[in-house]
Amino acid sequence: MTTDDFTALLARFCAAAEAGDGTAFAACFTPDAVYHDYIYGDHQGRDSIAHMLVDLFRRDAGPDYRWQMFDPVCNGNLGYAWSLSSFTSTIPEFTGRQVVIDGMSRFELRDGLIADYRESVNGGVAMAQLGVAAPRIEKVLARWGRQLIDQPATQAWLRQGKQPAR
Numbered sequence: 001m002t003t004d005d006f007t008a009l010l011a012r013f014c015a016a017a018e019a020g021d022g023t024a025f026a027a028c029f030t031p032d033a034v035y036h037d038y039i040y041g042d043h044q045g046r047d048s049i050a051h052m053l054v055d056l057f058r059r060d061a062g063p064d065y066r067w068q069m070f071d072p073v074c075n076g077n078l079g080y081a082w083s084l085s086s087f088t089s090t091i092p093e094f095t096g097r098q099v100v101i102d103g104m105s106r107f108e109l110r111d112g113l114i115a116d117y118r119e120s121v122n123g124g125v126a127m128a129q130l131g132v133a134a135p136r137i138e139k140v141l142a143r144w145g146r147q148l149i150d151q152p153a154t155q156a157w158l159r160q161g162k163q164p165a166r
Contacts, residue, residue, distance in 0.1 A: 001074055001076055001077065001079070001109050001112055002074065002076075003072060003073065003074045005074075005112065006072050006074035006079045006107070006109070007072050009028060009109075009112070009113070009114070010069040010072055010079075010081055011069075012024070012027075012028055013025065013028045013069075013114070014067045014068055014069060016028065016053075017053060017065070017067050018065055018066060018067055020053065020054060020058040020063075020065070022049075022050030022051065022053045022054040023050060025049065025050060025053045026046035026047070026049045026050040026053075027046070028113060028114055029046055029049055029113055029114045029115070029117070030110055030111065030113045030114065030115045031045065031046055032044065032045060032115070033045070033046070033049065033113070033114055033115050033116060033117070034115075034116050034117070035048075035049045035052060035117045036116075036117065036118040036119075037052060037057075037119075038119065038121055038123055038144070039057075039123065040052050040056045040057060059090070060089065060090055060091050061087035061088075061089070061090065061099075062087055062088040062089065062090045064086075064087060064088050065085070065086070065087040066084075066085060066086050066087070067083060067084075067085040068083060068084055068085070069081035069082070069083045069105065070082045070083065070084070074109070076109070077108065077109045077110065078106070078107070078108060078109065079106075079107040079109055080104060080105065080106055080107070081104075081105050081107075082102065082103070082104055082105075083102065083103050083104075083105055083119075084100065084101070084102050085100070085101050085102075085103075086098065086099060086100045086101070087099055089130055091130075094130040094131060094132075097129065097130050097131060098129070099126050099129045099130060100129065101121055101122075101125070101126050102121075102122075103119045103120055103121035103122075104119065104120045105117065105118070105119045106118050106119070106120075123140070123141075123144065124137055124140075124141055127140065
């Protein structure tokens with residue numbers, strides 16, 4: 001996949017997310033793709049990815065949801081982009097609060113589609129914008145820290161130890 005192809009895929013991806021169109025969003029992914037969401041967990045397959053977008057994320061983010069990718073880079077089967085997104089919360093205890101998030105997204109690509117998606121986002125900033133109480137933020141961040149450490153890729157990296165400078 002070229003950077004131009006990747007940029008076009010990102011435009012479809014973001015437009016479908018903004019529209020809350022689960023079918024169009026899921027069509028950006030391979031049938032067996034995995035979407036790793038830092039709030040809603042892992043979703044595998046187009047049906048589950050569409051469900052995550054429509055029934056979970058868009059349930060909590062109002063109709064003003066925006067998502068845009070910037071500075072996309074792609075080496076053929078791996079792409080990255082920085083993003084900004086914003087929404088007004090519809091979560092009952094945080095209704096009407098605006099949230100702005102920036103993040104880095106990693107796309108494993110296959111056959112012109114997304115095979116694996118993950119993002120690095122500072123969810124603590126989002127929770128602070130929502131007005132989540134500090135003890136709850138601390139609990140969530142501690143859970144995310146444990147999840148990071150428990151990931152097989154993290155464990156493999158930790159086992160390698162510090163490598164000599166190259």
